[in-house]
Amino acid sequence: MIHPELALPLLPLVLDRPPFELCRALDQEGIPFCLQAPGLPAGRFVLASSRAGCAYPLQNGQCLVDLDEVVECLGDDPWRQLSDTRSHRAQWTLGPLPVREEVSLIDKRDVRRRLMIALREAIERRGGVWLKVASCPFPYRAAFCLRIDHDDYHAEDFHALLHALRGQERAVSHYVCAADFMRHPEALARLRGWHVGGHGFHHHTYADYEQNLRNVSRGWQVLERAGLSPDGFVAPHGRYPAALGEVLKNLGISHSSEFGLAFDEAPFEPSPGGVLQIPVHPVCLGVVLEAAASSGIEPAAVIEPATRYFEQWIANRYEDGEPVLLYDHPTGRWGHYPQIVRAMLAAARDCGLLWRATMAEQARWWRARQKISLRVLRDGDEYVVFANGLPSNYKIAVEYWRGEHVAQMPLAEKVLRFSPSSLAYQRRGQRKRFQPVRVDRAEGLRGRVKRFLDWEKSTPIEEIDSSTVSGWMKRTLRRWQG
Numbered sequence: 001m002i003h004p005e006l007a008l009p010l011l012p013l014v015l016d017r018p019p020f021e022l023c024r025a026l027d028q029e030g031i032p033f034c035l036q037a038p039g040l041p042a043g044r045f046v047l048a049s050s051r052a053g054c055a056y057p058l059q060n061g062q063c064l065v066d067l068d069e070v071v072e073c074l075g076d077d078p079w080r081q082l083s084d085t086r087s088h089r090a091q092w093t094l095g096p097l098p099v100r101e102e103v104s105l106i107d108k109r110d111v112r113r114r115l116m117i118a119l120r121e122a123i124e125r126r127g128g129v130w131l132k133v134a135s136c137p138f139p140y141r142a143a144f145c146l147r148i149d150h151d152d153y154h155a156e157d158f159h160a161l162l163h164a165l166r167g168q169e170r171a172v173s174h175y176v177c178a179a180d181f182m183r184h185p186e187a188l189a190r191l192r193g194w195h196v197g198g199h200g201f202h203h204h205t206y207a208d209y210e211q212n213l214r215n216v217s218r219g220w221q222v223l224e225r226a227g228l229s230p231d232g233f234v235a236p237h238g239r240y241p242a243a244l245g246e247v248l249k250n251l252g253i254s255h256s257s258e259f260g261l262a263f264d265e266a267p268f269e270p271s272p273g274g275v276l277q278i279p280v281h282p283v284c285l286g287v288v289l290e291a292a293a294s295s296g297i298e299p300a301a302v303i304e305p306a307t308r309y310f311e312q313w314i315a316n317r318y319e320d321g322e323p324v325l326l327y328d329h330p331t332g333r334w335g336h337y338p339q340i341v342r343a344m345l346a347a348a349r350d351c352g353l354l355w356r357a358t359m360a361e362q363a364r365w366w367r368a369r370q371k372i373s374l375r376v377l378r379d380g381d382e383y384v385v386f387a388n389g390l391p392s393n394y395k396i397a398v399e400y401w402r403g404e405h406v407a408q409m410p411l412a413e414k415v416l417r418f419s420p421s422s423l424a425y426q427r428r429g430q431r432k433r434f435q436p437v438r439v440d441r442a443e444g445l446r447g448r449v450k451r452f453l454d455w456e457k458s459t460p461i462e463e464i465d466s467s468t469v470s471g472w473m474k475r476t477l478r479r480w481q482g
């Protein structure tokens with residue numbers, strides 16, 4: 001005889017005609033969910049929009065959580081915000097320096113966090129539970145990686161950076177732009193044994209499908225011919241046009257990493273079945289040096305404050321259990337100032353439970369995590385967790401949340417039973433995040449023309465595709481410029 005309270009699981013959440021963005025947000029969060037279907041109900045809580053109506057009637061014992069009500073208290077429409085793909089020019093202040101970069105228009109991490117808090121509160125009010133698969137393998141709290149974008153080759157800076165990174169193969173990912181490196185096979189040979197991914201052939205992210213396909217594939221082939229096994233891609237300038245997403249998906253690339261679609265956010269699929277996006281922190285030493293140059297400040301004067309900034313950022317993100325992913329370039333930056341890399345690695349070492357893993361490894365973990373399914377039931381004062389799809393190569397943890405407090409438990413077996421009163425809790429996610437502000441003006445004629453032409457100077461003139469009007473104009477203008 002089944003105890004009546006064990007009859008319907010508190011998790012998974014059951015979704016009826018959900019927006020894709022809700023599935024994506026729950027997947028990032030690690031909250032188990034499934035779609036409502038005829039037959040035996042999979043869970044007690046059904047999430048549906050009362051305005052749109054349910055596809056299936058509620059079954060005995062099921063309870064409706066109206067998504068419209070949850071969303072209303074947020075003020076904005078999170079589905080629209082999370083599906084937004086636009087970027088804009090944003091600014092942060094780092095001490096007296098205004099640091100600028102073109103990043104995702106919407107702070108999707110912030111939108112998702114507020115959405116998840118509203119949903120958790122709605123579920124908890126109805127007697128439910130917020131229990132999720134941890135974002136890292138047990139016992140880790142957050143994932144760390146230094147991403148190196150090799151746009152061009154500068155022997156001295158390249159070797160200085162690799163020297164500073166010695167012994168850190170597990171925590172570093174290299175992405176190589178091939179046009180310059182194909183002339184330096186000795187440099188590519190030095191990257192054997194590291195995780196290497198593609199960064200295109202020419203250093204440009206094109207607006208259309210065909211040119212991206214050509215550029216990504218050509219860069220990839222150079223790396224393969226050099227005896228490397230590229231895995232993953234990062235787009236030049238951190239842009240992520242839809243055409244690039246399609247190319248990466250069709251080429252079967254495991255992951256990509258930009259800040260034009262989202263920043264400081266957990267990995268996600270931009271579209272159903274899309275390439276895993278692993279967003280990166282948009283502030284790098286490079287933009288700090290650019291800000292210094294435009295303010296007339298000597299580069300050497302900003303190294304110390306920039307180092308403090310990155311050390312503090314690593315410590316804060318770790319405390320909050322958020323991804324710790326930083327990027328920069330060897331030439332004139334990390335290779336020229338390797339002390340900053342050493343300081344960042346030391347700061348990461350100070351975080352005892354920081355998972356140092358390449359981005360390829362993080363992508364593999366994320367895919368394994370997506371296959372785990374949990375069912376959670378209440379039995380008196382205890383919860384019982386039934387797990388399926390546990391990977392054999394990672395240790396899993398689940399997190400039980402109560403407000404801003406979280407307790408982590410290893411999930412070694414397929415069944416876990418616990419009492420919330422016997423757990424040790426930590427407080428998380430209270431820190432105010434470092435927010436960018438918008439600085440761009442409405443796009444003038446010049447900006448519109450540049451966008452129409454997909455303007456850039458990385459592609460050699462003779463390689464510009466002139467079969468379209470915009471391509472022909474771009475080639476003509478580039479010729480005039482000489």
Ligand SMILES: [Zn+2]
Pocket residue numbers: 149150151199203235236237
């Ligand atoms: Zn680059």
